[in-house]
Amino acid sequence: MSRVSKGRRRRGNHSLVHETNDEDEAMSSSQLPQIQQNNDETQSSVIPHISGPSSKRNVRGRYRGKEVNKLTKNGEKIEIDLAKGMKRVVGDKARMVANECENVLRSTVSLRDCITWNQVTAKYGEVMMRKMKDMFKPREGRDEVIFHGYCVMAMQKALRTWKSNLHEEYKAYATDELRLENQPDSISPEDWRWLLEYFATPQFMRDLITGELAPPDIVWEMQHARTKQGVLVWSDPQSQEIHGRIQQHVNEQAEVPVEEPRMLRDEILASVLGERSEYVRGKGYGSMTSKRKLNQTEVHSRVSSAIETARAEMRAEREAEREEDRVQMRTEIRADMRAEREVEREEDRVQMRAEIRAEMEQEIDRRIKEQLGALMATLQQGQFQASGSNNAENSPVGAQGHV
Structure with a gap:
C-alpha cells in the first residue's frame, strides 16, 4: 500500500478532533493504553512486534543538530540575539535555535511517559532547559528570562507538531502491521507501538474544547476513510453509505431546539446500525437487568459530575498557576527595568560629573589667564614708569636743575 503524501492528509475542520492539549489531564489514566517501561525486550500485548528494517522512504532526514555540535564541541556556547520585550530569537541563529528546541524535545521525551505538555514539563522540563542553556546564551544576561520563555513556547509548539505528524x-x-512496517524515524519503536494503541482509544478522538467525544459522523469517517492526494477515500461503499445516514441524523439533531431532548451519539449509531441483544457499542456484550441499568445510569451521572468537578478544579489550579507565572514574570520584568534605570542613572551621573569637571577646569584656566594678564599689565606699567624717571634724571635739563 502506498503512503499518502504528508502535505495532503488534512481533513479540513476535523483537525480539532485529533489534537491534544492540557485538557487531556482530565482524562482518567485507566482509559489510556498502559504506559510501558523503556525496555527493548518489552512487547505490546495488543499489537505484535514485527522485526526487520522499515521500508525506505524518499523523505528528508531528521534534523540532527550537526552544526550546533560543531560550534559547541569545545564547551563554548553560541551567542544569540533576542527581541526586546518579546519571546523571540532574532538574527542568523533564529532558525538554529528553533530546530534545536525540536531536536532536544524529540531526543529527550518518551511519549509513553508523557503525552501532554503538562506531563512533559513536569518530568523533562528542567533537563530540556539545561540542554538548551548549555548550548546557547543571550548576548546580555538580563535576557535569560526571555530566552527561557521562548524555549517553552517553541517546545510546546514542537510537541503539537510532532504528535500531529505522527x-x-x-x-x-x-492496519497496525503496515504502520509498524513503516515506523517514522522521529520516534522509537516502543513509543510507536504504544501510540498505535493510544490513537485507537475513544478518548483520543474527543473534542478539544468541550472534552466530549466527536460527533458520530466524524468518528465514523476517521475509522473508515482516509485521504489520498487530497481526496477522501472510503474503505468500502457500505461504509460511505452508513456515513451519509449518520450525518443526516446529526444534522437533524442540530436543528432540534435546545429545550427539547436530542438523540445521544449511541442512539444515533443504534438507529443507523441497529441493535443487538445486550450489546453496547464500544463496550461489548453483557447481561444487563433493568435495576442494573438504573444503577449504571446513576453511577454514570455521578462519574460525569465528578469528572466535571475535577476538570473545574484543574482549570482553577491551572489558572492560579498561570497567574503566579504572570506575577513572577511582572516582578522579574520590573526588577530588570529598575536595574536598567539604575544603570542609566549611574551613566548620567558619571557623564554629568565629567561635564562639570570639564567646565570647572575651563573656568579655572580662564581666571588664571585673566590674573596673569592683569599681573603682566601691572609689571609692564611699573617698568614703563621706572624707565621714564631714569630718563628725566639723565637729561641736561635735569642736571642743570640739580646744579
Missing part, C-alpha cells in the same frame, strides 16, 4: 503517519495505513 497521527498523520498513523492514518496513512489501514
Whole structure:
C-alpha cells in the first residue's frame, strides 16, 4: 500500500478532533493504553512486534543538530540575539535555535511517559532547559528570562507538531502491521507501538474544547476513510453509505431546539446500525437487568459530575498557576527595568560629573589667564614708569636743575 503524501492528509475542520492539549489531564489514566517501561525486550500485548528494517522512504532526514555540535564541541556556547520585550530569537541563529528546541524535545521525551505538555514539563522540563542553556546564551544576561520563555513556547509548539505528524503517519495505513512496517524515524519503536494503541482509544478522538467525544459522523469517517492526494477515500461503499445516514441524523439533531431532548451519539449509531441483544457499542456484550441499568445510569451521572468537578478544579489550579507565572514574570520584568534605570542613572551621573569637571577646569584656566594678564599689565606699567624717571634724571635739563 502506498503512503499518502504528508502535505495532503488534512481533513479540513476535523483537525480539532485529533489534537491534544492540557485538557487531556482530565482524562482518567485507566482509559489510556498502559504506559510501558523503556525496555527493548518489552512487547505490546495488543499489537505484535514485527522485526526487520522499515521500508525506505524518499523523505528528508531528521534534523540532527550537526552544526550546533560543531560550534559547541569545545564547551563554548553560541551567542544569540533576542527581541526586546518579546519571546523571540532574532538574527542568523533564529532558525538554529528553533530546530534545536525540536531536536532536544524529540531526543529527550518518551511519549509513553508523557503525552501532554503538562506531563512533559513536569518530568523533562528542567533537563530540556539545561540542554538548551548549555548550548546557547543571550548576548546580555538580563535576557535569560526571555530566552527561557521562548524555549517553552517553541517546545510546546514542537510537541503539537510532532504528535500531529505522527497521527498523520498513523492514518496513512489501514492496519497496525503496515504502520509498524513503516515506523517514522522521529520516534522509537516502543513509543510507536504504544501510540498505535493510544490513537485507537475513544478518548483520543474527543473534542478539544468541550472534552466530549466527536460527533458520530466524524468518528465514523476517521475509522473508515482516509485521504489520498487530497481526496477522501472510503474503505468500502457500505461504509460511505452508513456515513451519509449518520450525518443526516446529526444534522437533524442540530436543528432540534435546545429545550427539547436530542438523540445521544449511541442512539444515533443504534438507529443507523441497529441493535443487538445486550450489546453496547464500544463496550461489548453483557447481561444487563433493568435495576442494573438504573444503577449504571446513576453511577454514570455521578462519574460525569465528578469528572466535571475535577476538570473545574484543574482549570482553577491551572489558572492560579498561570497567574503566579504572570506575577513572577511582572516582578522579574520590573526588577530588570529598575536595574536598567539604575544603570542609566549611574551613566548620567558619571557623564554629568565629567561635564562639570570639564567646565570647572575651563573656568579655572580662564581666571588664571585673566590674573596673569592683569599681573603682566601691572609689571609692564611699573617698568614703563621706572624707565621714564631714569630718563628725566639723565637729561641736561635735569642736571642743570640739580646744579
